[in-house]
Amino acid sequence: MSLTVGNGPFGRRPAGVFNFELPRRKGLIYFEESPRRIRGAFAGETIVDSRHPKLLHEHGLLPVYYFPEADVRTDLLQPSDHVTHCPWKGEARHWTLVVGERTAENAAWSYPDPIEDAPPLAGHLAFYWNALDEWFEEDEPAIVHARDPYHRIDILDTSRHIRVEVGGETVAETRRARVLFEASLPPRWYIPREDVRADVLVESDKRTGCAYKGFASYDSVRTSGELEEDLVWRYDEPRREAERIKGYLAFFNERADIYVDGELQGRPLTQWSPGGSA
Numbered sequence: 001m002s003l004t005v006g007n008g009p010f011g012r013r014p015a016g017v018f019n020f021e022l023p024r025r026k027g028l029i030y031f032e033e034s035p036r037r038i039r040g041a042f043a044g045e046t047i048v049d050s051r052h053p054k055l056l057h058e059h060g061l062l063p064v065y066y067f068p069e070a071d072v073r074t075d076l077l078q079p080s081d082h083v084t085h086c087p088w089k090g091e092a093r094h095w096t097l098v099v100g101e102r103t104a105e106n107a108a109w110s111y112p113d114p115i116e117d118a119p120p121l122a123g124h125l126a127f128y129w130n131a132l133d134e135w136f137e138e139d140e141p142a143i144v145h146a147r148d149p150y151h152r153i154d155i156l157d158t159s160r161h162i163r164v165e166v167g168g169e170t171v172a173e174t175r176r177a178r179v180l181f182e183a184s185l186p187p188r189w190y191i192p193r194e195d196v197r198a199d200v201l202v203e204s205d206k207r208t209g210c211a212y213k214g215f216a217s218y219d220s221v222r223t224s225g226e227l228e229e230d231l232v233w234r235y236d237e238p239r240r241e242a243e244r245i246k247g248y249l250a251f252f253n254e255r256a257d258i259y260v261d262g263e264l265q266g267r268p269l270t271q272w273s274p275g276g277s278a
Contacts, residue, residue, distance in 0.1 A: 002151045003030060004057045006184030006270065012060050013269065015184075027088040030057040031066075031119030034149070038065055038142075040132040042107075043099035047132060048072045054124065055146065058088070062145050066124035072108075074125075082106045090115040097131065107131035144209040151183045153212055155190075155244045162189050164196075165257040166231065167223040172196040178248060182212070186268040189258060190248035196232075206230045213242040219249070221256075231255055 002008040007015035010028050034055050040048045050071035055063045077095040084092045090111050097107040107128055111121040129135065135142040158179045164172040174195035180188040206218040219232040234249050235242060251258065254273040258265045267273070 002148050002184040004028065004059050005062060005148075008150075008184045010057075010059055011184060025059050028059040029088055029119055031055070031121070032057075034065070036137050038067070039136045040127060041134045041136075042097055042104065042132045043102040045073065045076065045099050047076060047097065047099075048125075048127065055149070056119065056121075056126075057148075063148050064126050065146050066121060066126045069110075069123055069125055072125050077108060077125075080106050084109070088115075089118045089121060095125070104131040142211070143214070144211040147211045148183075151212065153183070153242060154181045155179070155242065156181070161259075161261050162191060163259040164189075164191070164251050165259070166200070166221050166228055166251075167226050169200075169223045170197075171200050171221060171223065171256075172249070172251065178244060180242075180245060180250075185270065186253050188250045188253070189260070190245045190250045193234075193247060193249055196249050201232065202227065204230050208233075212239065213245070214238040221251075228255065 002011065004010045007013055009016065010025055032055055034053045036053065037051050038048070038053045039046060048067050048071055050067045052068055052071065054066045056066055057063050076097055076099055078098055080094040080096045082094040084094070086092065090113060092109040092111055094106040095108040095110070097104040108125050110125045111118065114121045129145050137147070156179050158177050159175050160177070162172070162174050162177045163170060172191050172195055174191050176192060176195070178190045180190055182188065200221050200223055202220040202222050204218040204220050207215060209215045214235050214237060216233045216235055218230040221228045221231045232249050232251055235245055238246050252272055253265060254267050254270055
């Protein structure tokens with residue numbers, strides 16, 4: 001599971017129930033050590049190389065790595081005038097990264113004097129993920145954002161009858177799908193390309209990245225003259241752990257009518273729902 005996002009137990013819309021009333025979720029923070037070696041590079045220089053990183057999990061947010069100052073090239077950081085305030089952690093001081101002629105404004109932040117109820121953040125620095133050029137977990141590339149150790153994906157073959165309707169038209173039908181169960185997200189039904197109507201697919205320029213599956217490409221769907229933009233996605237070169245969905249297409253449950261063994265599935269409320277509510 002993922003602790004603090006999506007349908008995780010401390011996310012915005014937990015899928016389950018507790019046997020007691022939580023005092024609050026908003027502002028909930030969990031700070032823990034990570035056993036992974038994490039490195040980040042910018043302009044050809046290794047900026048952080050840590051064997052003792054810590055992960056901060058915060059309600060409604062993706063986890064963030066915090067690094068001991070000794071593991072960071074602080075000689076390449078210049079103090080910034082930018083200051084932000086978090087009611088749960090305190091006042092954050094920001095730092096600009098400068099390597100040669102390249103600069104990343106306010107690339108890093110720290111809480112030198114966190115509030116009393118905050119985790120022990122003093123003496124640690126965090127970086128905006130996209131401020132650096134590359135990240136590595138051990139010796140493998142890490143993409144998009146820090147991966148949550150409580151997040152997992154399972155990809156299973158299924159013989160269930162899957163049928164997808166868009167605008168009242170059947171656009172895909174199969175009994176050889178693969179269902180991807182991903183922590184904090186609804187099941188995703190991946191359908192072999194041969195079982196999706198090629199005549200309704202319109203290639204899109206949209207691309208997105210997932211820390212767990214890789215980089216996705218998209219197709220829009222045109223039925224009866226109507227165009228549903230970016231309704232379908234695929235991973236042409238997935239990460240190793242998601243290799244089994246290569247060559248398969250998935251439709252957004254939030255925007256298409258998906259029937260599983262003849263039963264219409266409800267449209268889940270996520271950040272991909274119309275209007276972006278989650």
